[in-house]
Amino acid sequence: MDRSEYYERMKLLARETRARFGITSPRVLRSDLRRIYGAEGIRITLWPHKLHKLRGAYVHDDLGSEVLLAKSLPEDPTVFTMAHELKHHYVDAGLSLSYCDLSNESNPIEIAAEIFAAELIYPEQDFARDLHQMGILGSTCTAEVLVRLKHDTRTTLSYAGLAKRAEFMGFAPPSSLAAIRWKKLEEQIYGEPIYKTILRRRRGSR
């Protein structure tokens, strides 16, 4: 099996997993992943201690299948990491230990886990359909379009994930979505999020 075939299989596995667990939207939550983990018998340890670059790890041994998750991660990266580690459970359990950090991101096993996770959260086909519905054809997708897409679909796939996919699928020219300050752009389009307004007011009243 060559790499592209391997990656396509991972996408198929992700879509099958979505179907099996009744996931139909691109807004996949921690609770959805917890439900899948429960059904698959995977234990989760939320690790409260400081980790340098490690976001998650999967181990399968005589004590069972278990995932370590950095407790400090926000919702979207937590969901992505849980989806990433789920691929290791389905496909790489024989390797005993898999971990997710920046040192091994070019490893095909890890790339496949990233592809699986992205597809589990927001299948490529749905992504393409949603962009078409927004009138995006050819390489006309901009950063603003992706901000609107994320806002409208409330997907938990990160901006980095959406941008990588838009470029890969030819909706945007290569590297056109690199180095975008996504949160800033989001605020320019939709205004300051309410939590920031409250924080600012609290600081101002001190």
Next chain:
Amino acid sequence: MAKTPSMRDHVARRIRELRTNYGKTGFSQEALANMIEVVPNTVSRWETGTYEPTLDDLDRLARALGVSILDFFPKSDTESPKEKKVEALLRTARGLHDNDLEELRLWAEYRRARQVYKRGRKR
């Protein structure tokens, strides 16, 4: 379900031993309590077996005392040929940052300790 007295007593005794033997002079209960952010009474009650520390409590105690979480349990329960397997698989993660590798090792010990603690509960 309560732990059998033997496991509870063993853990209680080990907390006291590891605290009093720390460095040259040991820690007071109060100093240790401050380090792990509990009230001194709690440490005292762990040491008398009145309170049962959770695994997370033991993890914090182990880090404060600079020992393995497995040091709180009977040696016979924690010695396992599987430990070599843990070491072997952690060697495969050598590309990791030192801190992350250490945390993975502590996680492996935490998992083993959880099994021992659970087994002690069933006895």
